[in-house]
Every structure is written in C-alpha cells, then in structure tokens.
Amino acid sequence: MTSEIKQILLFGAGKSATVLISYLLDQSDRCKWKLTVVDSDLLLAQSKIKGHRNGSALSFNISEAEERRHTISQADIVISMLPPALHYLVAQDCVAYSKHLLTASYLDESIKKLEAEISRKGLLFLCEMGLDPGIDHMSAMQLIHEIKSQGAVIRSFKSHCGGLIAPESDDNPWHYKITWNPANVVNAGKTGAVYKYGGKTIEKNYKEIFKNNPTVKINGAGSYAYYPNRDSLSYATLYGLETADTFMRTTLRHPDFCKAWQYIVEAGLTDTAPFKEVVQYSDTADWFNQTIQQRYPLGSFDRYIDTVVAEADRALTRKQFTYLGLNNRHPLPPQARSSADALRYLLETHLKMARDDRDMIIMLHEVDYEKNNRLYSTKSCMIVKGDNALNTAMAKTVGLPLGIAAELILEKKINIAGLKIPVTREIYEPVLIKLKEKEIKFEDL
Structure with missing residues (x-):
C-alpha cells in the first residue's frame, strides 16, 4: 500500500448499505482511505457513518449533474447502491473521469453501451457484486x-x-x-x-x-x-x-x-x-x-x-x-x-x-x-x-462483497479491466476467501 490517502465514494445509504459502510470505515485506518456517503437523506447517511473520523456525508439530488460530477471526480473508486435506473448517470461520469465503479445490481443494457470506452480507459466496472x-x-x-x-x-x-x-x-x-x-x-x-x-x-x-x-x-x-x-x-x-x-x-x-x-x-x-x-x-x-x-x-x-x-x-x-x-x-x-x-x-x-x-x-x-x-x-x-x-x-451479504472488492481493487489484488461480473477466478477466489473470514x-x- 502507498501512503497516499484513497477516496471511496458511495451513493446510497439504505438498508443494504449498513454493513458495507461499517466495513469500509473499519478498514479505513489500516488501508489509508476515506469514505464519502451520498444520500438524498442526509440524516440517514450521517447515522450510518456514526461520526467516524474517516467518514463524511453529503446530500444532493443525483440528477444534479454539476455536483454529481464534481463529487465523482474527487474519488478513486465509486460504489453505487442507488436504484438500478440511476446507475447509468453515475456510470457515465465514472467513464468521463476515469473512475472504477462497483454495483450490486444486474448489468443493464445502458451500461453495456459504455463497454468499449471502459476497456479503452483501463477501468473496472464490476456489476452484480452483491448477494443475488x-x-x-x-x-x-x-x-x-x-x-x-x-x-x-x-x-x-x-x-x-x-x-x-x-x-x-x-x-x-x-x-x-x-x-x-x-x-x-x-x-x-x-x-x-x-x-x-x-x-x-x-x-x-x-x-x-x-x-x-x-x-x-x-x-x-x-x-x-x-x-x-x-x-x-x-x-x-x-x-x-x-x-x-x-x-x-x-x-x-x-x-x-x-x-x-x-x-x-x-x-x-x-x-x-x-x-x-x-x-x-x-x-x-x-x-x-x-x-x-x-x-x-x-x-x-x-x-x-x-x-x-x-x-x-x-x-x-x-x-x-x-x-x-x-x-x-x-x-x-x-x-x-x-x-x-x-x-x-x-x-x-x-x-x-x-x-x-x-x-x-x-x-x-x-x-x-x-x-x-x-x-x-x-x-x-x-x-x-x-x-x-x-x-x-x-446487509452483510449484499454489502460485504462490494466492500471487499473495493479493498482488493485499491490494493491492486484484483487487477483487471473491463465491464465484468464476478464469474472469473481472479475475482471470485480472493473475495470468497475474505467472505469466509466473515x-x-x-x-x-
């Protein structure tokens, strides 16, 4: 790990994000990263962070392009726990600003249209990375x-x-x-x-x-x-x-x-x-x-x-x-x-x-x-x-695979690019090992 502080950006603080947020904050000192949680409900996002020194909460309308793009541009990796219909807004900006993206949702046709550009920029968009x-x-x-x-x-x-x-x-x-x-x-x-x-x-x-x-x-x-x-x-x-x-x-x-x-x-x-x-x-x-x-x-x-x-x-x-x-x-x-x-x-x-x-x-x-x-x-x-x-x-089974994947990507232990779902050995083996520890x-x- 380098000494540089990494920035993780999470969109969505709902029911399934609770354990994900806790996991990322628990690892934050060791892994040298900070977490920003964005939700339409600021109090909800703040309640999930619980005042942790490496966590911060923001609230804005995800459809507001300027604020969304600015926030994404500051991140090293983005996790979207938004409703599936909103992932594409985030995905477009992640491509534009060359940021890796993780979601727990089914890979949809709109994001598939970005596949060539994702690969060209050497990014990893890892979808379907939750429970089921x-x-x-x-x-x-x-x-x-x-x-x-x-x-x-x-x-x-x-x-x-x-x-x-x-x-x-x-x-x-x-x-x-x-x-x-x-x-x-x-x-x-x-x-x-x-x-x-x-x-x-x-x-x-x-x-x-x-x-x-x-x-x-x-x-x-x-x-x-x-x-x-x-x-x-x-x-x-x-x-x-x-x-x-x-x-x-x-x-x-x-x-x-x-x-x-x-x-x-x-x-x-x-x-x-x-x-x-x-x-x-x-x-x-x-x-x-x-x-x-x-x-x-x-x-x-x-x-x-x-x-x-x-x-x-x-x-x-x-x-x-x-x-x-x-x-x-x-x-x-x-x-x-x-x-x-x-x-x-x-x-x-x-x-x-x-x-x-x-x-x-x-x-x-x-x-x-x-x-x-x-x-x-x-x-x-x-x-x-x-x-x-x-x-x-x-929350455990949806959130932990995302958190573990983010950790492995930032530590370059998953080092592949493209639009992926976790069916290849280089993704599933290290993630399943860490899930077993939990x-x-x-x-x-």
Whole structure:
C-alpha cells in the first residue's frame, strides 16, 4: 500500500448499505482511505457513518449533474447502491473521469453501451457484486470449476437464494419481513421467467410464477418453496453450462408466502398503472375492493377470499390479507400513486422488522454431474443470519462483497479491466476467501 490517502465514494445509504459502510470505515485506518456517503437523506447517511473520523456525508439530488460530477471526480473508486435506473448517470461520469465503479445490481443494457470506452480507459466496472446477483455467481463458479476439473460433465444445475426471516423471529402468517427495498418484493416475477428443465426450455409469465411452486428442504432451516428468476438461460452461457439438461436460478420463500402472493397478483394489487387520483379511495379496504372489481365482479374482501381463493387456502389467506391490512379502514398514504405503491406501503408498515428481529439468507446450489459413466449429486449451502434489524444478513451479504472488492481493487489484488461480473477466478477466489473470514461460507449438505 502507498501512503497516499484513497477516496471511496458511495451513493446510497439504505438498508443494504449498513454493513458495507461499517466495513469500509473499519478498514479505513489500516488501508489509508476515506469514505464519502451520498444520500438524498442526509440524516440517514450521517447515522450510518456514526461520526467516524474517516467518514463524511453529503446530500444532493443525483440528477444534479454539476455536483454529481464534481463529487465523482474527487474519488478513486465509486460504489453505487442507488436504484438500478440511476446507475447509468453515475456510470457515465465514472467513464468521463476515469473512475472504477462497483454495483450490486444486474448489468443493464445502458451500461453495456459504455463497454468499449471502459476497456479503452483501463477501468473496472464490476456489476452484480452483491448477494443475488453476486455471491451466487462466485460460489457457483467455484463449484462448477471444481467439478469440471475432475473431468466431470454437469447435467443439472439449480441455484436457489432467499432473503428470509430467521425461524426465531418468524411471528406472522406471511413468514416474511422486509429486509431490503420493498419495491423489489412488489415487482418480483413481473418480467416472467425462462429456464431449462429436463432438456426443455420452459417459459413462465407473471401469472404463473407463484403457482404450484416446488419445495426444497434445507437441513436445520426447514422447507422452502422456490420460483424461477428472470432469464436463467443467459447465465447458462456465462457459467459454461449450455449443454446441461437443467439450468435454473430461483428465489426461495416460505410456501405460505408464495400461495398468498399468487392471490395478491391475481387481485391486481401489484399493478403500476397510475391512480386517477388517490382521493378516489376512502381507505385501504375501498382501494382493495375497487381494485378487485376491475377483474372480478365481486366488490368485497370476503367475496374475493370465498370465490377466487382455493378452498384449502382460504383460512390462511384471509389471515394473511388481514394481517397486511387489506380490509382495514386506514387511509392510503398521499404518496401512493398506484396499487403497487399502496401495496409497498402496506408491506413496509405491517411486515416491518422489530429492533431485535433476525433475518436469514439461504443460498443453495444443487448440481448433478456425470463422471466415469456414473451420476453424482452434490449440494452446497450457505446460511447467514443477521444480528438485528439494522445489521441484517441481507446487509452483510449484499454489502460485504462490494466492500471487499473495493479493498482488493485499491490494493491492486484484483487487477483487471473491463465491464465484468464476478464469474472469473481472479475475482471470485480472493473475495470468497475474505467472505469466509466473515463467516459467509458454504458447506456441503
């Protein structure tokens, strides 16, 4: 390390940034760097820094180009924890001012357009460097490379990941609490999914995603349902598994969650179409009743439960819907501009973690492979629990890969350039070693 002080710039101080900020500040004296956190909520950013001598907080509108560019120009490396739609603003400036960029989000088409310039300038833009995507890629590639090194051929690959509530804090009928952006929960599955199973390409639309989900048993944690994620097939090529008969990436949820969420989708509660005006609804129950009326000639909470919901699911679904407040007489918040907004508010309000609640991340890779004309199966599993509602397992597993990657890049222990995701050995090996030191590790089942 040189004696020169390095500057790390982080955009976003939300739920998933808590552990990242702590990690970067904890390493700051040893690594000789300073951290600047930018968030629209200055008090939030300040609360995450906790007065650390090597941390500072700023607040400005990310769309204000002059201030954004000035701040980026002063950094050595930039980490964006902004909503995915805003990454491109940061990415353009990082290219312009020759700054490395890290994100935890899926690599999108707009940033791909910058690829040639990123490579020409010798920059590293490392995307999908969180949990899922992120740790899933790194752990999967380590496992795949290990199996292939034995001369084996992988026939089936399934990767499951879920941000869940730990059993000791599971006290509601949804078996779920909000540990990350609730908008992502509301929008889950909307793009449909495509994957490969038994040699066939399977496509599912939004209305099919949460129907009849299969389950997987996790030793010591219980059984969880899983639903397919987006476009699994695009990762089959990246993973070198184009010839596998089965290839799918999925999300884990409690089976009761998936059943009820299907009825949420069928009711139209995740729709993003703008309300004509919020005041058209006198309260939450009125919004629910009018929304279902657009799809079913029912007009009431009870009629929907008794008519649309399968008989075997009615008692539990009624309990879940009631817990979420779908039939209460509370007013909708004025900031709700669509049903999706209203639902997000209800999730934040009624599925909020208590201060001492613990969340849980489960990631499971299931691989079937052929070696010397014999079939073998292996399972590799990671279980991480949070400490409380602030230092969550979600914050650990999203934030630590970003923090570790930033450290390795600044120390030139990751010394590659281009637009990347963490599927190559020179990225995943050193990151996984450091994650293991933080008790984020996989064990064979």
